[in-house]
Amino acid sequence: MISVRPLDRSLEATYRALVDGKAKPLGSLGRIEDLAVRLALIEGRPNPRCERVLLLVFAGDHGLNEAGVSAFPSSVTTAMVATLLAGRASANAFARSVGAEVKVVDAGVAADLAPHPLLIEAKVRKGSRNAELGPALTSGEVELALARGAAIARQAIEEQGFEVLAVGEMGIGNSASAALLLHRLAPAPLDDCIGAGAGHDAEGMARKVAVLARAAARSAAVEPMDVLAQFGGLEIVMMAGAILGAGAAGRPVIVDGFIASTAALAAIRLEPAVADYCVFAHRSCEKGHALALAAAGAAPLLDLSMRLGEGTGALLAAPLMRAAAALLTDVASLDDVLAGRL
Known part of the structure; x- marks a missing residue:
């Protein structure tokens, strides 16, 4: 049978914190935020790719x-x-x-x-x-x-x-x-x-x-x-x-x-x-x-x-x-916005 590796969820809190820290009100992008976290977990890194x-x-x-x-x-x-x-x-x-x-x-x-x-x-x-x-x-x-x-x-x-x-x-x-x-x-x-x-x-x-x-x-x-x-x-x-x-x-x-x-x-x-x-x-x-x-x-x-x-x-x-992935890769953090690091 075809074997599939279960997701390593050890970084889930880290990826969730990255999403929560973007320049937006907490949770304001709803399920797109959840999808962004899941895409990061699937790829095992905070900048997932979903272009092709x-x-x-x-x-x-x-x-x-x-x-x-x-x-x-x-x-x-x-x-x-x-x-x-x-x-x-x-x-x-x-x-x-x-x-x-x-x-x-x-x-x-x-x-x-x-x-x-x-x-x-x-x-x-x-x-x-x-x-x-x-x-x-x-x-x-x-x-x-x-x-x-x-x-x-x-x-x-x-x-x-x-x-x-x-x-x-x-x-x-x-x-x-x-x-x-x-x-x-x-x-x-x-x-x-x-x-x-x-x-x-x-x-x-x-x-x-x-x-x-x-x-x-x-x-x-x-x-x-x-x-x-x-x-x-x-x-x-x-x-x-x-x-x-x-x-x-x-x-x-x-x-x-x-x-x-x-x-x-x-x-x-x-x-x-x-x-x-x-x-x-x-x-x-x-x-x-x-x-x-x-x-x-x-x-x-x-x-x-x-x-x-x-x-x-x-x-x-x-x-x-693609939008969910872009939330992680392209959106500034709130800290950067407040500090003028754009």
Whole structure:
């Protein structure tokens, strides 16, 4: 399993004193002050770096789509991957607006994708199996997806010099997989975990609820690796691996919405220390996300009634990360202001 070093909190009081001593009323920047302290703890120094941000969009398809859990066919996953690679998706627009970079990871798209400079080929298989009928993944596939996700994260940080990773996803049907994962990992009642995903009418929602109830009844799995095998999607599992990889490399990772938060919860269940490296970007309006956040012990930075995915919410949180770091690195101390040392 991927090992993550727990934060050394021996300097927490020192970093808090630095923040408290800035030229501002005590506590006047609220949770940004808390974030600044956490970033310093993650990096182990009082001048954390959060300039270079990479969004990794993990893409995969789901065998559950055979049972009609989504309002859209799996072919939309491939089409949206092409849109992301062309720079025309919402995530691309948001990334340009905040000065972040975007790469797409083929974790398990059910199609052969042409090589592209922004595409990371990491496919484990062409989509997961239908979790209504049997395990979605084998234990070996789960281990491979976790390992590949961790390797991608570590390469981005250690070889390419990114200082912050953000994670998002693209996969038609992945809200169904995430609902099943949350049901077991939180744990929480299944009905409370199932939302509309990309959109459903009443008939579609009834079908989705029925399919997921049958899938949940098929397996009593509760251990994280077994839960991922029974109900996981490859983009979710690989995203969990990337979160673990970022933590292992000692860098913060911004977690997007419902799907990404479920991946983060899986990572936390596998390695609790990684929770300290996760910055949860926003509270999605997708049903179940509040449960996922609570289970992860997370307080998101934003609440904008978003539910798109793709890492869009994570990108909007990136400027807050930079601002928190700048509080420590760029703001004068009150002592310097009073002494005229500017």
